Structure formats: C-alpha cells, structure tokens
Amino acid sequence: xxxxxxxxxxxxxxxxxxxxxxxxxxxxxxxxxxxxxxxxxxxxxxxxxxxxxxxxxxxxxxxxxxxxxxxxxxxxxxxxxxxxxxxxxxxxxxxxxxxxxxxxxxxxxxxxxxxxxxxxxxxxxxxxxxxxxxxxxxxxxxxxxxxxxxxxxxxxxxxxxxxxxxxxxxxxxxxxxxxxxxxxxxxxxxxxxxxxxxxxxxxxxxxxxxxxxxxxxxxxxxxxxxxxxxxxxxxxxxxxxxxxxxxxxxxxxxxxxxxxxxxxxxxxxxxxxxxxxxxxxxxxxxxxxxxxxxxxxxxxxxxxxxxxxxxxxxxxxxxxxxxxxxxxxxxxxxxxxx
Amino acid sequence: xxxxxxxxxxxxxxxxxxxxxxxxxxxxxxxxxxxxxxxxxxxxxxxxxxxxxxxxxxxxxxxxxxxxxxxxxxxxxxxxxxxxxxxxxxxxxxxxxxxxxxxxxxxxxxxxxxxxxxxxxxxxxxxxxxxxxxxxxxxxxxxxxxxxxxxxxxxxxxxxxxxxxxxxxxxxxxxxxxxxxxxxxxxxxxxxxxxxxxxxxxxxxxxxxxxxxxxxxxxxxxxxxxxxxxxxxxxxxxxxxxxxxxxxxxxxxxxxxxxxxxxxxxxxxxxxxxxxxxxxxxxxxxxxxxxxxxxxxxxxxxxxxxxxxxxxxxxxxxxxxxxxxxxxxxxxxxxxxx
DNA sequence: CTAGATCGTCGAAGCGTTTCAACACGCTAA
DNA sequence: TTAGCGTGTTGAAACGCTTCGACGATCTAG
Numbered sequence: 001x002x003x004x005x006x007x008x009x010x011x012x013x014x015x016x017x018x019x020x021x022x023x024x025x026x027x028x029x030x031x032x033x034x035x036x037x038x039x040x041x042x043x044x045x046x047x048x049x050x051x052x053x054x055x056x057x058x059x060x061x062x063x064x065x066x067x068x069x070x071x072x073x074x075x076x077x078x079x080x081x082x083x084x085x086x087x088x089x090x091x092x093x094x095x096x097x098x099x100x101x102x103x104x105x106x107x108x109x110x111x112x113x114x115x116x117x118x119x120x121x122x123x124x125x126x127x128x129x130x131x132x133x134x135x136x137x138x139x140x141x142x143x144x145x146x147x148x149x150x151x152x153x154x155x156x157x158x159x160x161x162x163x164x165x166x167x168x169x170x171x172x173x174x175x176x177x178x179x180x181x182x183x184x185x186x187x188x189x190x191x192x193x194x195x196x197x198x199x200x201x202x203x204x205x206x207x208x209x210x211x212x213x214x215x216x217x218x219x220x221x222x223x224x225x226x227x228x229x230x231x232x233x234x235x236x237x238x239x240x241x242x243x244x245x246x247x248x249x250x251x252x253x254x255x256x257x258x259x260x261x262x263x264x265x266x267x268x269x270x271x272x273x274x275x276x277x278x279x280x281x282x283x284x285x286x287x288x289x290x291x292x293x294x295x296x297x298x299x300x301x302x303x304x305x306x307x308x309x310x311x312x313x314x315x316x317x318x319x320x321x322x323x324x325x326x327x328x329x330x331x332x333x334x335x336x337x338x
Numbered sequence: 339x340x341x342x343x344x345x346x347x348x349x350x351x352x353x354x355x356x357x358x359x360x361x362x363x364x365x366x367x368x369x370x371x372x373x374x375x376x377x378x379x380x381x382x383x384x385x386x387x388x389x390x391x392x393x394x395x396x397x398x399x400x401x402x403x404x405x406x407x408x409x410x411x412x413x414x415x416x417x418x419x420x421x422x423x424x425x426x427x428x429x430x431x432x433x434x435x436x437x438x439x440x441x442x443x444x445x446x447x448x449x450x451x452x453x454x455x456x457x458x459x460x461x462x463x464x465x466x467x468x469x470x471x472x473x474x475x476x477x478x479x480x481x482x483x484x485x486x487x488x489x490x491x492x493x494x495x496x497x498x499x500x501x502x503x504x505x506x507x508x509x510x511x512x513x514x515x516x517x518x519x520x521x522x523x524x525x526x527x528x529x530x531x532x533x534x535x536x537x538x539x540x541x542x543x544x545x546x547x548x549x550x551x552x553x554x555x556x557x558x559x560x561x562x563x564x565x566x567x568x569x570x571x572x573x574x575x576x577x578x579x580x581x582x583x584x585x586x587x588x589x590x591x592x593x594x595x596x597x598x599x600x601x602x603x604x605x606x607x608x609x610x611x612x613x614x615x616x617x618x619x620x621x622x623x624x625x626x627x628x629x630x631x632x633x634x635x636x637x638x639x640x641x642x643x644x645x646x647x648x649x650x651x652x653x654x655x656x657x658x659x660x661x662x663x664x665x666x667x668x669x670x671x672x673x674x675x676x
Numbered sequence: 677c678t679a680g681a682t683c684g685t686c687g688a689a690g691c692g693t694t695t696c697a698a699c700a701c702g703c704t705a706a
Numbered sequence: 707t708t709a710g711c712g713t714g715t716t717g718a719a720a721c722g723c724t725t726c727g728a729c730g731a732t733c734t735a736g
Contacts, residue, residue, distance in 0.1 A: 014686045046449035050391030051722035068420040082406040097435040111384035389692035392721045
C-alpha cells in the first residue's frame with residue numbers, strides 16, 4: 001500500500017502539503033493541488049484509517065446500538081438502521097454495529113476511541129446504558145426517551161401527539177367507544193416510554209373528545225392477538241374503533257376480526273401505528289399513523305453530528321405524527337362530525 | 339485517557355512489558371503481570387484502537403455488507419446480522435455495517451485498512467462486488483453463491499437439497515401434484531443462485547418421485563400472492579401440495595387459500611422455506627424447512643476467522659436442510675406411502 | 677520604499693501502540 | 707570454571723498520519 005510519503009515524493013511536495021490537499025485545512029495553490037491529486041490517483045493511495053485516527057483523534061465512525069433480537073418489530077429496527085447508515089455516509093462516517101445486550105461494548109468503543117459518537121435505539125425508561133454514555137467523551141443521541149432526558153439528546157416520534165391524533169380521528173368520524181391494542185405486557189411492565197406516552201395522549205384526548213377508551217395489552221403472537229381481540233369484544237362490546245400499536249400483532253388482530261365476521265373498514269374502524277409499508281402490506285390498506293423509522297434514524301445522525309462539530313447543546317426532538325386515511329377506517333355510529 | 343506509558347510507569351515496568359502482558363505474546367512472570375494488571379485496573383486503561391491498528395495492522399473489526407433495503411425478507415436479514423455480530427464478538431471483533439449498494443464502501447474499508455475481513459450477504463450470480471473483494475488483501479466470506487465460486491469462501495443453505503427434501507416430503511405423504519410459489523420475478527430474472535438451486539432440486543426430485551411440479555413466481559405483496567395462488571389453481575387445479583419459498587408472500591398466500599375456502603393442512607398441504615419463527619407466527623403453524631439464518635451468519639464468521647488466523651484455503655459450505663412437520667401438511671390423495 | 681499582511685509550503689514533533697534485537701540473570705552441562 | 711541456554715525484561719524503531727510553528731515570496735498600504 002502506498003503511503004502519504006509515497007504520494008508526496010511522486011508529486012514533488014512535502015508530506016504535509018499532501019495532507020492539506022486531502023483535508024483542505026490550509027490553502028493550496030491549484031497547480032500543486034493538481035499534481036498531488038494526480039499522484040494520489042496514480043498510486044491508488046488511501047489514507048490508513050488507524051494512522052489517521054491516531055493523529056487526529058477522529059475515526060469517522062459512529063457506533064449504533066440496536067436490538068438485534070426479540071421484542072421490537074423487526075422492520076422498524078431495519079428502517080432505523082438503514083436511516084442511520086445512509087445518513088452517516090452523508091457525513092463521511094461509517095457505522096459500527098453493537099447489539100443492545102452488549103453493554104460492555106459501550107465502554108470498549110468509547111474508551112478505546114473506536115468511534116466519534118454513538119446512537120442508541122430502543123431506550124427504556126430507566127436504561128442502564130444511559131449513565132454510561134453520559135460519562136463518555138463522545139456525544140450520544142438516544143432514539144426514544146429515558147425517564148429523565150436532562151442533558152441528553154433524544155429523538156422519537158411524538159407518541160403522545162400520536163395518541164391524541166388517533167383518538168381525534170376516530171372521534172371526529174363519529175366513534176364513541178374506542179380501544180387501544182397495544183404493546184406486550186412485559187413492555188408495559190418496564191414502563192417503556194413510548195407506550196406510556198401513547199396512552200397518555202390517548203386518554204387525554206378521549207376525555208376532551210368525550211369518548212370512552214379501553215386499553216388491552218397484547219403479545220406480538222397469533223394467540224396473543226386473538227386473546228386481546230376476544231377480551232376486548234367481551235368487555236367492551238360497543239367498541240367501533242380500534243387503535244393498534246403493535247406491528248407484530250397487527251396481521252393477527254385483523255385475522256381474528258375477520259374470523260369473527262367483523263368487517264374492518266365497515267363494522268370496525270382500525271387505525272394502526274406503524275411504518276407505512278407495514279400498513280400497506282396488510283390484508284386491506286390500513287389507515288395509519290406513520291412511524292417514520294428511517295427519518296428518525298437520519299435525524300439522530302444529524303443531531304449527533306451537530307454536537308460533534310459545534311458544541312451544540314443537547315436537545316430533545318419529537319417528530320409530529322401524520323395520519324393517513326386508508327380503507328380500514330370509516331365513519332362510526334354517530335356519523336362524521338367534522 | 340491513560341496511555342500504555344502511564345500504566346508502565348505506575349507498574350514500574352517498561353512499555354513493552356505492558357504490551358506483552360496485554361497480548362500474551364511473550365512470557366511475563368506472575369508478579370510482574372499482577373502489578374501491571376493492577377495498574378491497568380487502577381487507571382482504567384484501554385488501548386487506543388487506532389494506535390493499535392497502526393502498529394499491528396489489525397483492527398479487530400470485520401465489515402458486514404447487508405441489504406438494508408428492499409428485496410430479501412427483513413427477518414432473515416436481521417438474523418444473519420445478529421449471527422454475524424454475536425459470533426464476531428466471540429473472536430473479539432466488532433462489526434462495521436455497510437449497505438449493499440455502497441459498493442465504493444468496499445474499497446474504502448479494505449484499502450483504508452479499516453477492517454480485517456469481510457462478510458457479504460445476498461450474493462447474486464454475477465455480483466459486481468465479487469471481483470472487488472477478490473482483489474482485496476482482506477479475506478472475505480460470501481453468504482450465498484456467485485456463478486463461479488472458484489477461490490472464494492461461501493456459505494449458504496443447501497437449497498438444492500431443500501428442494502429435494504420438500505418434494506420428497508410431499509410425495510412421501512401421497513401428493514402427486516405439487517407446486518412452488520417462489521421468489522419475485524425480478525429475483526429470478528437476476529438468476530439469483532438460491533432460487534435456481536431450489537428449483538433444480540425440486541425438479542430433479544419430482545422426476546424421480548414421479549410427481550408433477552408447477553412453478554409460480556410471486557411478488558412479496560398481498561396482491562402478488564393472491565395472483566400467484568389464483569393462477570396456480572387455475573392452471574394446475576389438481577395441486578394438493580404447495581411449497582412456499584417467499585416469506586413476504588407467505589401470510590398472503592395462506593390468506594388467499596383461506597378466502598377461497600381451501601383448508602390448509604387438510605385440503606392443501608403447504609411447506610414453507612423460512613426461518614422457524616416465521617413459520618410459527620402464521621395463522622397455523624407451518625411445516626417448514628428451516629432457513630437457519632443466524633447459524634449461517636455464525637458459520638460465515640467462523641470461516642472468515644479461520645482464514646485470518648491460519649492460511650486456510652477457501653471452501654464452500656452448504657448447510658443441510660431440516661424439515662419440521664407441523665400443522666400445515668398432511669397426507670395427500672394417494673395416502674401416505676412411507 | 678518599507679513595514680506588515682497574506683499566501684503557499686515545509687520540517688518536525690507528536691499520536692499510542694507493537695515488535696524486534698539485545699541483554700541480564702540464573703541454570704545446567706561439560 | 708566456563709560456555710551455552712532459556713527466561714523475563716528492556717530500549718528504541720517503526721507504523722502512517724495531522725498539525726503547529728516557521729519561513730520565503732508576493733502583495734498592500736502608508
């Protein structure tokens with residue numbers, strides 16, 4: 001492999017000149033720059049990442065910690081990851097992938113100066129990783145909200161607004177008895193922030209819209225979904241609007257409704273909270289509040305890069321929810337009000 | 339951050355002694371080792387990854403190129419990735435994630451010495467990336483088979499054997515008219531190796547088992563699946579056994595069969611080729627040939643590490659398929675033969 | 677015409693490791 | 707007694723880059 005000295009020799013300049021051509025940190029005359037660039041081209045020169053990191057304390061790599069296992073919906077994770085990786089490239093950075101459970105990896109990559117910054121997904125209310133990254137010298141952005149986001153950068157969908165929006169949509173269409181089929185019980189038990197924020201928005205809006213709202217936890221399995229639907233219809237038989245905030249369960253919820261002879265979009269309005277492509281790949285196109293996973297990933301990178309460049313203060317950004325009406329929802333018993 | 343020199347000073351030894359304690363490449367007496375380890379502990383010392391990479395030409399990072407976008411099934415990708423990342427950790431390596439379309443990333447990470455080795459997923463018959471990695475100084479393992487695997491390390495499920503196994507299962511249960519609902523047309527058009535290997539196995543076994551086999555390409559969408567099922571039943575109405583090799587379409591294939599009043603597991607036997615968890619999360623538990631994505635990812639890492647350590651020759655490993663019988667298949671018109 | 681900026685380039689000192697050659701020491705064998 | 711050996715440790719030279727201070731040369735203002 002050619003080194004920067006080889007390039008310098010070939011171009012008849014000093015090592016530092018080549019470096020400055022590469023980094024643009026000092027002005028270089030056009031002819032010199034051209035000579036250097038030609039030499040780089042001819043030798044197929046690539047700077048050695050390790051040497052660069054050593055000299056500059058910059059690796060041009062960011063760490064992404066993602067839940068590669070159970071729990072969160074797989075398509076959502078993939079979209080986050082895709083968003084992070086592609087946006088990182090826009091900033092000339094690569095992505096080192098860490099698994100959620102590899103907590104020691106945090107120390108490894110931060111103390112070992114393997115990365116310039118971190119992005120962590122799937123933050124829980126009382127996440128053990130949060131104190132670790134708060135102590136690290138690298139800036140971090142969390143996707144999701146911990147209990148106390150003080151001094152941390154966070155980004156997420158505004159689930160509270162999403163809850164309100166979903167209820168407002170159904171209430172506006174004349175539904176008076178609505179329900180949420182939500183996250184699995186263990187997610188609720190961990191007080192995961194997005195589930196709680198969703199419910200808060202839901203309940204507040206229900207109160208002010210004058211509708212009732214029943215909440216069912218739901219495992220992301222066929223049987224979990226069946227059970228949730230059956231329990232719901234047994235305990236709240238007047239329900240005509242359902243909000244599903246659980247991508248894994250969604251197809252099975254729809255299947256169970258169909259099995260029971262309930263026509264979604266006619267007898268029952270269903271609003272899903274999920275990525276658009278998931279909403280569109282159900283048995284009927286779902287009215288949905290988009291979970292813009294890829295966008296959130298991109299915003300996370302934007303934020304972490306901003307903190308890397310200038311000394312931006314930490315901030316929390318909650319993305320406004322957008323509801324798109326499709327075939328799964330329709331006016332309810334009281335008719336459209338809006 | 340403490341450096342190796344700080345540790346040496348604190349322990350009253352030379353820098354190189356600390357290095358040898360860390361690497362174990364030279365014998366160090368027990369008392370000295372203990373002093374050094376105590377100093378490391380006390381100072382919270384972590385070697386600087388860049389400095390290490392520069393001096394040793396080893397980064398302890400491997401690159402993983404994964405299709406983060408359309409096409410291949412998302413759960414499968416995630417499982418590959420999870421397998422690669424967890425196994426890499428067993429070898430004290432981290433994973434740098436590259437997207438499939440970032441072809442220039444190959445040059446960046448190899449020429450820039452950012453990684454020690456590469457793993458590439460979703461290889462196509464005539465993949466433009468293959469010549470690039472063949473020229474790189476880092477060893478590479480491909481998940482999937484290119485046209486000509488000469489001199490390359492590859493690993494994949496033995497799809498040809500899987501095709502045979504699926505037909506043997508159905509034929510053995512007395513089915514005489516079977517069908518494949520397979521990959522999307524564009525995948526077939528690219529002559530993607532796994533699809534072709536599957537069909538080859540299927541056809542060979544059909545011939546020797548004396549059953550007919552009809553093949554339908556199928557988009558991974560609700561409408562694509564509906565269309566495939568309808569066409570199949572129109573052109574081959576005697577079909578009693580279907581092999582589905584398309585996870586995205588699987589739920590919609592089952593839904594369409596149900597809509598047409600065909601009872602899967604009774605009127606129609608269906609064998610899926612997909613990860614076990616996908617097989618289990620359908621409306622009924624599917625008889626399936628497991629696509630052991632996580633295992634394949636792990637094997638890929640094992641292979642690439644072997645090539646990194648010793649100078650192992652390249653090899654191709656095809657994992658034997660395993661069929662698990664569940665509720666979606668049953669004896670056919672001719673009764674069980676086995 | 678000169679003092680001072682400005683521009684373009686250079687030399688050299690790091691950055692924090694690994695690793696090679698060398699060496700001191702206590703053994704064993706002759 | 708000494709030559710030779712293995713063991714444990716050291717000093718110093720890389721590794722390939724960035725960046726700081728310095729220095730001519732050229733331009734500008736007074």
